[in-house]
Amino acid sequence: MSENKLTITAICGSLREGSFNRRVLKAMEELASKHWEIHHVDLSTIPLYNSDIESQGDPQSVVEFKESIRKADGVLIVTPEYNMGIPGVLKNALDWASRPSKSSVLIQKPFAIAGATPGSGGTAQSQAQVRQTLLAMNAYTMAGPKILIGSIHEKLNETTGELDDESTLRHLERFLTAFEEWILVFKQTQK
Numbered sequence: 379m380s381e382n383k384l385t386i387t388a389i390c391g392s393l394r395e396g397s398f399n400r401r402v403l404k405a406m407e408e409l410a411s412k413h414w415e416i417h418h419v420d421l422s423t424i425p426l427y428n429s430d431i432e433s434q435g436d437p438q439s440v441v442e443f444k445e446s447i448r449k450a451d452g453v454l455i456v457t458p459e460y461n462m463g464i465p466g467v468l469k470n471a472l473d474w475a476s477r478p479s480k481s482s483v484l485i486q487k488p489f490a491i492a493g494a495t496p497g498s499g500g501t502a503q504s505q506a507q508v509r510q511t512l513l514a515m516n517a518y519t520m521a522g523p524k525i526l527i528g529s530i531h532e533k534l535n536e537t538t539g540e541l542d543d544e545s546t547l548r549h550l551e552r553f554l555t556a557f558e559e560w561i562l563v564f565k566q567t568q569k
């Protein structure tokens with residue numbers, strides 16, 4: 379990995395193969411490719427949180443998930459909204475990562491949240507819940523700019539299915555730059 383690149387762990391809150399949120403993440407990855415080394419985590423391998431399982435030692439997928447967050451300069455979450463809230467798979471993974479609570483890998487970790495939906499609300503309520511969850515876990519979540527993409531299905535290339543709406547891409551660029559600056563604040567204070 380290039381020494382100057384930031385290490386970013388990327389979490390998609392959807393398990394769906396054709397996920398719109400995964401496409402937004404892909405667009406971000408392409409825009410940030412010169413500055414970021416992105417490590418994707420697969421939430422589908424993380425079991426439901428159960429302290430009986432945890433007390434016997436974290437399952438391998440959880441070990442790898444936590445390690446990916448621990449090593450990252452920042453964590454990017456791109457998530458759908460389910461029933462006006464956070465998708466269960468995402469909340470479950472964050473619950474695992476929040477343990478042990480006094481020394482979890484989430485503490486003081488810079489985060490940024492984004493989301494997309496075919497609906498009009500742009501995942502605002504889901505993102506608010508993710509923010510609240512991360513606050514409880516003592517993570518440092520960037521306040522803004524916010525990425526609330528509504529009508530995502532109308533912003534994709536008809537042939538490739540990739541996000542190609544110019545105004546959305548420019549907004550993503552501003553978001554990515556702001557996240558880099560947010561991460562650097564904490565990198566500098568940790569020196």
Ligand SMILES: Cc1cc2nc3c(=O)[nH]c(=O)nc-3n(C[C@H](O)[C@H](O)[C@H](O)COP(=O)(O)O)c2cc1C
Binds near residue numbers: 393
């Ligand atoms: C259980 C369920 C609940 C949903 N609730 C909402 C919702 O509250 N708000 C919203 O904007 N979209 C909602 N949707 C629609 C999702 O935004 C849509 O399925 C989206 O494509 C999911 O993201 P993905 O494409 O990244 O998988 C819901 C979808 C499901 C399956």
